[in-house]
Each structure stands twice: as structure tokens, then as C-alpha cells.
Amino acid sequence: MHLSSEEKAEIFEKYGKGKTDTGSPEAQIALFSVRIAHLTNHLKSNHKDHTTERALKMLVGKRRRLLDYLMRKDITRYRAIIAKKELGIRK
Numbered sequence: 633m634h635l636s637s638e639e640k641a642e643i644f645e646k647y648g649k650g651k652t653d654t655g656s657p658e659a660q661i662a663l664f665s666v667r668i669a670h671l672t673n674h675l676k677s678n679h680k681d682h683t684t685e686r687a688l689k690m691l692v693g694k695r696r697r698l699l700d701y702l703m704r705k706d707i708t709r710y711r712a713i714i715a716k717k718e719l720g721i722r723k
Contacts, residue, residue: 635666657702658713664695665719
């Protein structure tokens with residue numbers, strides 16, 4: 633999956649601090665969530681694609697580590713990102 637620059641800027645503006653905020657944990661978590669959703673849909677129709685399955689597991693792990701970091705550093709920001717239902721994150 634390739635997200636265009638405009639799509640990424642939209643995600644960063646919605647969940648980060650602005651269009652160019654690519655480094656905040658919230659923006660990265662949102663970007664990973666979009667990629668995870670895409671890979672999950674791909675695997676529903678291509679269940680034998682083991683490379684994509686591995687990539688999905690690695691992305692889920694990256695997102696989990698970022699969420700753990702955010703929970704340790706600022707619990708209110710963590711709760712805010714978890715409360716956004718469109719990302720599909722459960723705790």
C-alpha cells in the first residue's frame with residue numbers, strides 16, 4: 633500500500649499537531665493504524681500471503697511499543713488516542 637503525500641498530511645493534521653508533524657507518537661500511531669487496517673483487509677482475501685502476515689505483526693508490535701511509550705510519558709494523551717474509535721485501537 634502506498635499512501636500519497638496528501639493522505640499522509642491529512643492523517644498528520646487530524647491526529648498530530650499539524651501537516652508536518654510526522655514525529656509525534658499520536659501521528660505515528662494513526663499512520664500505523666491505517667496501514668494495519670489495509671494489511672488486515674488484504675489478508676482476508678489472501679490468507680496464504682505469509683510475508684504480509686509478518687509485516688502486519690511487525691507493524692502491530694511497533695504500534696504497541698509506541699502506545700506503551702505514550703502511556704509511560706503522558707497518560708492523558710494515551711487515553712485521548714485510545715478514545716478515538718476510528719483508529720480501531722482497543723486496550
